Amino acid sequence: MTLLALDALHKSFGAAVAVDGVSLTVHRGEIVCLLGPSGCGKTTLLRLVAGLEEPDSGSISFDGRSLDGVPPRDRGFGLMFQDLALFPHMDVLGNVSFGLRMQKHPKDEAARRVERLLEMVDLAGFGRRKVHQLSGGERQRVALARSLAPGPRLLMLDEPLGSLDRSLRESLQVQVRSILKEVGVTAIYVTHDRDEAFAMSDRMVVMERGAVVQAGAPEDMFRAPASELVARSLGLRNAMPGTMTRSRVETRVECALGALVVDSVDQPAHDGRVLVLIDERRALPRPAADARGADPNHVRGVVESRRFHAGEIEVLVRVGPNRKALACLLQPDSANLSEGDQVSVTIPPDAIRLIAAR
């Protein structure tokens, strides 16, 4: 059931267009992740929904009612700021209870609620600590508790874990998601980190240059990314545009790597413009001298970088006249390549996936 509906929102600051015609719906109880590179308009979109900025055109409605002219304090939303914006002159209790005090909740009820929230974020007994005495992760959790305390109808989180180190971020992602689900709050979560988006979201929205490029469940988007940019945002590095042609003998695709033969099963129904995705685990680079001319789909290139990452060797090969980058993941024992080596990369036809361009 639709709770929040954005319709054709536009917002510019002078000549810079920040949000360019965004339409989006969020359902009750859902966690939606806005994923996109920094500067793509995610934060501005949140500020529009929060009422901190006014849209140039378009409308925002919540639970069927327009939010036009409703000031931030009357929207009943929560926002966790990128730099947290904790009140430096209050202790943890003062920060978390601020929203309840503004709503004039009875004192003892507010105190109980704050106590419960602090327990939920693992900060029981921290009430009297000053903000400057807390660690980064503790501050993050105080900010989360503060934004949850007044019981917001919608919670927005603007890169809330951005400043933390990886391991802390990963453990907090799990904690934050379970808290949001426990409270049952509808949430919009902004991030530029795809792993965080996968970990947090029920549904993902990829933004580019102020516009929504694709929205859907993470696994659906993974299966059929709408564009090269979406594919890259999802971590599919070997994505490029191409043109598919089918003959009686075989199916081929013309792309930056040259002409490649592809498996004819499961490919788009019609010839023409496609998005080419190559499985990085199955593209196999070998020293150029070992190349066997008989195989289809070799491309020649130069190794640009080689690094050990999460138990695998990641090799980046520059291919063709445009020096197109091709990423290959290899088992550690199989690769004897180093930077600058001339290689020939073999791409099995069934490692190539084509998606009809939209």
Add this chain to the structure above:
Amino acid sequence: MTLTPRRILILLPLAYLALFFVYPLLAILGRSLDGSAFGLDPFVRLLGDSYYLGRIWFTTWQAAVSTLLTLAVGLPVAYLFARREFPGKTALKAVSTVPFVMPTIVVATGFVALLGSRGLLNTFLMDIFGLESPPIRVANTLALILAAHAFYNYAIVVRIVSAFWANVDPSAEESAAMLGAGRIRAFLHVTLPILMPAIVSSALLAFAFSFTSFGVILVLGGPEFATLEVSIYELAARLFRLELAAALAIVQMAFTYVFLLVYAWLQRRASVPVGIVPREAVARPARRAGETVLVFALALGVLVLLSPLLSLVERAASVGGGYSLDHFRGLFSNERGSYFYLSPVMIVWNSLRFAGAAMVVSLAVGAVSAYFLSRPRRRGTSAADALFMMPLGVSALIMGFGFLVAFNRGPIDLRGSWVILVAAHSLLAYPFVIRTLLPVLRGLPPALREAAAILGASPVRAFLHVDLPIISRALLVGAAFAFAVSMGEFGASLLLVRPEFATMPVAIFRLLSQPGEANLGQALAMSSLLMAVVALGFAAIERFRYRDVGGF
């Protein structure tokens, strides 16, 4: 334009300025320039005269040098108060601001009592080394004028810079240290740029005071050190060339406005949102022995700075060869049966209530103006900022006459009313509130207000719960300054007020202008009393806390 509450609020300082600044200024300037045919004639005469060009040049450079000297004295003391905890800090802080409040004539007397040929220091040196003649001769030298300016104004630097410094997150400095910067380089490259808005703020005030310096020059300097303000006084009061005096006052204002514009522009460029942390997270007790020595030396330096005033107290308490309280007792008796006699209790009460009223008005006008000026990315902010500071750059003499002309008959008749005095005092005091508040307001992260709004706070409640606690410290500093300016104000009080409203500086002046050793002694006794009242007032303001938020 619709009338939002915000726009109505900004009308308050504008109406105040129009009534108590622009109107009297136009009244006196209009009247003075009335006789000249084209109105431009006096300006042509002034700017064609190498004497007055020389005065403009002298006024400017002596103000610049005085400001540098003031910063050199004030910054180390600001550091001491901002970053170190030591016993007696509150008291030392309260006392260190006293010079700023002293009427010129008292300070001059203090300097003479310390450095004059029969002063404490010379007598002491002559005794020790068996000298025939006093070794220190500073009477009527430029050095003495510059020293007096620094003495007057260093408290401005101390207060404004230390208030800002005390809440600056030290992590930037610490990270500079981690990056291999020595203490001095960390200070020059990290701390100094962060402090720049506050330093520029206080430097501007010091500059404005030195630029329009009058009393110091009149008492301690000679004719060769005349500033524009002194020249205006000469033209108006001695030569009765009112049109030239008015023209020179306008030239002075034009110069001030240009300085203010440059300053406001610099200030806006310099201000960056800095991490604001409570001062308990910043100040630390001196740890290593070397640091203790440093703190001790700085504290001692403050005492040396105060020595002219201490020697003044010493003289107030000396009768004949020994010490007694005779001069203080003398204040309470009206021996000559004067009609104008007021008991010291009444005089202190006058000073306190006028200062209290001026403080309230200055806080209201200054805080609203500062809020207006702190909003980012607005055209004309620099021009408006400079305009709000103009009362500091206008000849006090011209302004005083303006008040007389403007409010002595209809439509606005304030003859003999205390309102006129509070207006004059607050006009000189509210710029301090603006200057102390602006650096803090511009450093306040906008996200804090937004967070409060999202958590359901109305603008008023967001202000009360978020802004006010954080700016309360700066507001108190502004209040202390407003109080100080009013307590020490002398010229306007003398010109504008009825005898029964006499304030402490006026009483000091009256005693000094009567002959006799006893009157001088009583004047010094009254000066000592003024110092005590001001120091106590500061200590009281320092103790005030808003909602117990700790050191903000």
